[in-house]
Amino acid sequence: MELTKSFYSPHEVAAMASLHPSTILNYIATGRLYAVKLSERTYRIPVRAVMGLLEPERVVPSSMTVEPDADVQRELTPAREVEAIGV
Amino acid sequence: MRPLSAHAFNQRRDGLYARFDRLGRASARDLGANKRVRKLVVDLVVPGQLGEPRLPDEVRFRYQEWWRRSSLGWLRVRYDYDFVDLVNGGRRGYHLHPLDGREPVPHAVCVLPDGSGEGRHYFAFEVDLLAVHEEFEGQYAAGRPIDCRGLRSID
Numbered sequence: 001m002e003l004t005k006s007f008y009s010p011h012e013v014a015a016m017a018s019l020h021p022s023t024i025l026n027y028i029a030t031g032r033l034y035a036v037k038l039s040e041r042t043y044r045i046p047v048r049a050v051m052g053l054l055e056p057e058r059v060v061p062s063s064m065t066v067e068p069d070a071d072v073q074r075e076l077t078p079a080r081e082v083e084a085i086g087v
Numbered sequence: 088m089r090p091l092s093a094h095a096f097n098q099r100r101d102g103l104y105a106r107f108d109r110l111g112r113a114s115a116r117d118l119g120a121n122k123r124v125r126k127l128v129v130d131l132v133v134p135g136q137l138g139e140p141r142l143p144d145e146v147r148f149r150y151q152e153w154w155r156r157s158s159l160g161w162l163r164v165r166y167d168y169d170f171v172d173l174v175n176g177g178r179r180g181y182h183l184h185p186l187d188g189r190e191p192v193p194h195a196v197c198v199l200p201d202g203s204g205e206g207r208h209y210f211a212f213e214v215d216l217l218a219v220h221e222e223f224e225g226q227y228a229a230g231r232p233i234d235c236r237g238l239r240s241i242d
Contacts, residue, residue: 004142006134034109034110036224038229046110046111047136048109048110048133048135048136049110051136061112062107062108062113062115064115064117065115065116066116066120067117067119068119068121069122070119070126071119071122072119072122072125073122073124075126076124076165
């Protein structure tokens with residue numbers, strides 16, 4: 001499946017998935033398929049969501065790291081205060 | 088924004104991550120949960136598809152929040168929410184941090200594709216990350232170039 005665009009309409013995704021457009025709209029309504037709502041009746045489905053539906057093994061994974069002991073306090077210290085205390 | 092318990096913080100973080108992951112390739116970092124100051128950083132590139140098909144990245148969302156531990160829970164004390172158009176150029180953002188004084192000031196930033204507007208600040212209320220993301224995401228999905236219409240300078 002060649003995906004060359006960043007966004008697809010529900011009709012385009014329906015054609016690629018061999019499903020009825022109303023099924024795609026139902027997927028969107030139930031949260032099974034992610035879509036950006038442009039207006040009351042207009043949705044655009046990002047290519048990542050299309051791939052997740054059609055070929056999930058090709059989706060490049062995201063990542064989350066948790067570092068509970070990281071020290072970010074200094075980032076909130078105002079610059080003038082940093083100068084004053086000579087840090 | 089109301090203070091969040093540690094559990095509520097994690098729930099919000101995970102919910103945001105799941106939301107962003109459906110749009111593009113997200114990299115999230117939660118730093119300092121055991122400390123007095125905690126920072127959440129999300130870097131989201133779209134389409135973010137490195138393998139096949141190799142689609143060029145078009146936009147980048149960079150969201151950073153700083154939270155301070157208090158008796159009420161985690162309080163958001165600073166944020167930088169930025170949307171960068173990698174194709175046409177330009178940047179839109181909502182920030183909360185000190186400008187001239189010591190007190191944080193909520194404001195917007197807007198840099199047009201030609202680079203004008205860099206360093207300027209515009210009036211804005213304090214905002215919620217999800218609402219900001221929906222605005223940016225809608226702008227991107229609609230293919231609208233970044234513009235600064237309707238913004239009022241506070242400089």
